[in-house]
Amino acid sequence: MRLEVLNRGYGPGTKLLFAAIRLFSRHPVPDAAKLVFYRPDFYGSRAKEFTHEAMRGPSPWSVGDRELMAAYVSQANESAFCIGAHTATARQAYQDGPKVAAVLADLESAPVEKPLQATLRMLGKLTREGKVGAEDLRQVLSTGVSRQQVEDALAVCAAFNTTDRLADAFGFEVLSPEGFEAGAKYLLKRGYR
């Protein structure tokens, strides 16, 4: 990563934990995981709490839907690390690789439910253009999406607009496909806390 403190600035306990993760997963510790262990009182602890709530807390959206939103927002930001991580996690959560690939290739022609499609469209516009209007939201609501669902989708959008930026600013190393699959398995088992 671009700051040396993020590569080396960890105490003995954290270094031991990283060694255990490498041993058991047989993959390097992802930079996304390292970041939240650096001075966790400044960012990591609360970021994990928020991201976990957005991605795994109670919601009418499934875990797969929210992981797909994370991948879609990351694609709008062109954030390579996060696209890889959350594409893999959405695929595993849905047990449906072709659906995830179709959404990321072309949302409008993808075989996906109208409410999810409309929500993804709105999140993409908000992320790319920095704004959405009441008309965009009315369009989403008209497909049967509830207000709670919109709020929950906006929380996912906020979490990944933060993480995508940090991934690219700090220069997270893109993992191998196997590394992303192992990370996805962990995120589905344990979440973000």
Place this chain on the structure above:
Amino acid sequence: MHRAVLTEDKKRAAYRALENRILNGEGRASPEQRARAFSNAGLSSPLDGLLGKVATRPTQVTDADIAAARAAGFSEDELFELVICAAVGQSARLYDAGLAALAEAVAGEEDG
């Protein structure tokens, strides 16, 4: 009948806690500097280059942007904090814009 005022849910409360910590809690960078990074306004060169990219085109951040900020006297820990403030600040603006548009859409529905 639904309520016109959006209630503060657990997700938003967790987000506000994060914002509040990075802006107002203890840090190596001053609270004023962190606030400027968060709002992406009033920053001087070369920080404005680095943090402006974090906010609006993060894939274009380069090693040279970090090196320029280090050469201007900012420590790695200050940059760690300021980059986080810039990233959270931009996502906060998106979150607020989405929630405001939702509130407007729902209010319109109730009036009509």
